[in-house]
Amino acid sequence: MRAAMLHDFTRGPVLEDVTVSAPRAGEVLVRIAASGVCGSDVHAVHGKANVLKNMPMVLGHEGAGVIEEVGEGITDLKRGDPVVIAMYGPCGLCGTCSSGKLHFCEGPEMRSVYGEMPDGSTRLSLNGTPAYPFVGVGSMAEYAVVRRSMIVKVKPDLPLDTLCITACALTTGLGAVFNVADVRPGATVAVIGCGGVGMSVIQGARIAGATRVIAIDRNPAKLDLAANLGATHCLTASDDGAENIAAVKQIVPRGVDYAFEVVGSKALIQQGLAMTARGGAVVMIGVVPWGEDIAVNAGLMFDRRLLGCLGGHNIPGREIPRIIDLYQSGRLKLDELVGHKYPLTDIREAFANAEKAEDIRTVVTIDPRLL
Ligand SMILES: [Zn+2]
Ligand SMILES: [Zn+2]
Known part of the structure; x- marks a missing residue:
């Protein structure tokens, strides 16, 4: 073959x-x-x-x-x-x-x-x-x-x-929302990186009932699609992490309940933590090389969580039929x-x-x- x-x-x-x-x-x-x-x-x-x-x-x-x-x-x-x-x-x-x-x-x-x-x-x-x-x-x-x-x-x-x-894209992104973070109605969410998985996180957050879904990416065309898929706010990513954090806090002053990092960048994981509210969590979806260490601020970690995400913690026979049902019912694009x-x-x-x-x-x- x-x-x-x-x-x-x-x-x-x-x-x-x-x-x-x-x-x-x-x-x-x-x-x-x-x-x-x-x-x-x-x-x-x-x-x-x-x-x-x-x-x-x-x-x-x-x-x-x-x-x-x-x-x-x-x-x-x-x-x-x-x-x-x-x-x-x-x-x-x-x-x-x-x-x-x-x-x-x-x-x-x-x-x-x-x-x-x-x-x-x-x-x-x-x-x-x-x-x-x-x-x-x-x-x-x-x-x-x-x-x-x-x-x-x-x-x-x-x-x-x-x-x-x-x-992969859908099971990982939706699984990160439903299984790893367990986003509940009324939650606030930031999504850092809007590729296939990030777009699935945005849709999952919308389906889960998040009231603020903030999409962050460099590419304006991707932000347009993110808005079409359920992002309530779109931010053009800056090289200056402090600007990204400030832009998120303008929308949700106390910080978001969940920041999803979907790039695999240590700097963006740190930014995600700084965007997150007390009691909130960062979900690390993007794959950082396994041998590397990530430095985190101890003060931020005092009342926040950093969550690993292995392919959205998905169980194939549960996730894929659910995704297809959501697609057929028009709720998932x-x-x-x-x-x-x-x-x-x-x-x-x-x-x-x-x-x-x-x-x-x-x-x-x-x-x-x-x-
Ligand atoms: Zn994949
Ligand atoms: Zn087993």
Whole structure:
């Protein structure tokens, strides 16, 4: 099959012929219809993702498609079922899963973040040597083999080249609002960084009933869209952090209840803390390199919280159907987030477009017969 491969951090993605083996027990083979290009894919191309252990790698982790083949033991899915591939699939059996915290699963299933099956194997190979799917998905390819627990069956007749973005941008952004912060009606919110995830935070805050949703970004076009999606105030980001903090406090003098940092910048996390009211919280969604330390003001931390956010603490079978219901009921906008679409053969152009970061989501269309 054709797949967008990454071999190193200088040459960018290349289209190659990759061998995919049959799904084993508990696994499924998905024929991919479309894949979003997430900021993390772009970071991976530049060697800036935290999970780049195994190379070469098939890019993509926002995939939707149809079931092509099911492995032994799977009776609830059949060929042709439309599905979204979730970024991870908890084991359901380990101590943390049993305590209800499935998003912190400690089972070997979590090896999928490095592109491995629980036993360390992979179903992909390139010229006889193993290849690995990015975060266990590898959706910029004609097919993907994933475990059943990563599959969310969706209603038929929905556009798979839109639904694909629910796999990461939407689950992370909405999960940060609903699961991590638990934003309640009447809350005040600032969102620092208005890409795909930030826009999802804005929509989540609107749906949760926040009365002030302050969008902060450098790009005026993104602020226009943020207003369309539910931001009540839009601020053009300044290089001077004190100006950003003062601008937020002009709108909410005591500070916001929640600041969501969606860039992955230590300086912006510090600004978020200074924008936050006593009793409030900063949710760190943007990914700071894992080896680095973040300095925080002890006086601010005395009565505020800094919350980590692992992909929105989402449980795939709960989050993705909820997102699709909100979309179908008109309360969540998805079509507005999808920008240019490129066929898989134009993978390099797709990444160049994503790199410009003008579109909220660039989408790679892989099988037009499924769209
Ligand atoms: Zn992503
Ligand atoms: Zn588990």
